[in-house]
Amino acid sequence: MSSHKLIIGNWKMNPSTLEDAKRIAKRTRTVAARLAHTEVVVCPPFPFIVAASSRKPSANFHIGAQSVSIEEGGAHTGEVGASMLKNLGAEYVIAGHSEQRASGDTDETVSKKIARILESGMTAIVCVGEKSRDENGGHFEFLKNQIKGSFTGIAEDKVKHIVIAYEPVWAIGAKEAMVPSDVNEMSIFVKKTFADIFGAEAGLKLKVLYGGAVNFRNAGEIVRSGRVDGLLVGRESVNMPGFVELLKAVDEVG
Numbered sequence: 387m388s389s390h391k392l393i394i395g396n397w398k399m400n401p402s403t404l405e406d407a408k409r410i411a412k413r414t415r416t417v418a419a420r421l422a423h424t425e426v427v428v429c430p431p432f433p434f435i436v437a438a439s440s441r442k443p444s445a446n447f448h449i450g451a452q453s454v455s456i457e458e459g460g461a462h463t464g465e466v467g468a469s470m471l472k473n474l475g476a477e478y479v480i481a482g483h484s485e486q487r488a489s490g491d492t493d494e495t496v497s498k499k500i501a502r503i504l505e506s507g508m509t510a511i512v513c514v515g516e517k518s519r520d521e522n523g524g525h526f527e528f529l530k531n532q533i534k535g536s537f538t539g540i541a542e543d544k545v546k547h548i549v550i551a552y553e554p555v556w557a558i559g560a561k562e563a564m565v566p567s568d569v570n571e572m573s574i575f576v577k578k579t580f581a582d583i584f585g586a587e588a589g590l591k592l593k594v595l596y597g598g599a600v601n602f603r604n605a606g607e608i609v610r611s612g613r614v615d616g617l618l619v620g621r622e623s624v625n626m627p628g629f630v631e632l633l634k635a636v637d638e639v640g
């Protein structure tokens with residue numbers, strides 16, 4: 387189970403109707419149940435979380451959320467708390483997605499969100515990634531600082547409930563994904579940086595996913611040659627049958 391690949395479907399602000407949300411979730415659930423080496427997490431917009439969940443336990447299928455408030459509860463109009471998400475059946479929550487960082491989330495906000503997610507007994511999917519790359523390797527320094535900042539104050543005994551999604555911002559929503567050899571290099575760098583903060587064992591156990599322009603054509607190769615523990619998939623996760631093909635391709639990697 388722990389060596390299973392993890393595929394996160396980040397629906398973003400899609401689809402526009404409840405009917406479509408139910409249809410996409412049902413199709414994903416059905417396919418997930420047939421996978422042998424892969425766990426699937428769908429992260430719908432908040433209003434569709436209940437509809438996307440299954441009433442009965444469903445093999446290899448989990449519900450996640452795309453973000454969470456840093457607050458516990460009370461007078462915070464428009465916010466959604468971690469305990470509410472847990473109560474709806476969410477097992478995973480994304481923190482630090484670049485689209486949320488672009489709307490104002492700082493490393494400090496991200497670390498507070500991670501703390502809320504972990505306190506509520508869910509797994510945090512923490513997104514990190516550079517905006518651009520340069521020949522001098524400035525992206526390594528950027529990434530190291532972002533990881534250190536995002537995990538400030540997180541207790542060592544909680545880190546088994548953290549997954550990192552390495553998502554170079556320039557690849558999100560783009561036409562082309564990062565080449566697998568670079569994905570492999572960055573995944574190793576993320577694990578090493580995590581190990582520097584939380585110790586060698588935590589670094590070894592950490593699951594690192596890749597995200598950015600993944601589709602059914604490139605997914606298998608990114609997982610195989612990029613040697614990542616899974617993928618964070620945006621657009622393709624609401625595109626049927628593309629997502630079904632993507633799940634099958636990753637499952638074949640074994």
Ligand code: PEP
Nearest residue numbers: 558559597598599620621
């Ligand atoms: C994402 O939403 O994090 C993402 C990687 O999007 P896309 O797969 O559409 O590039």
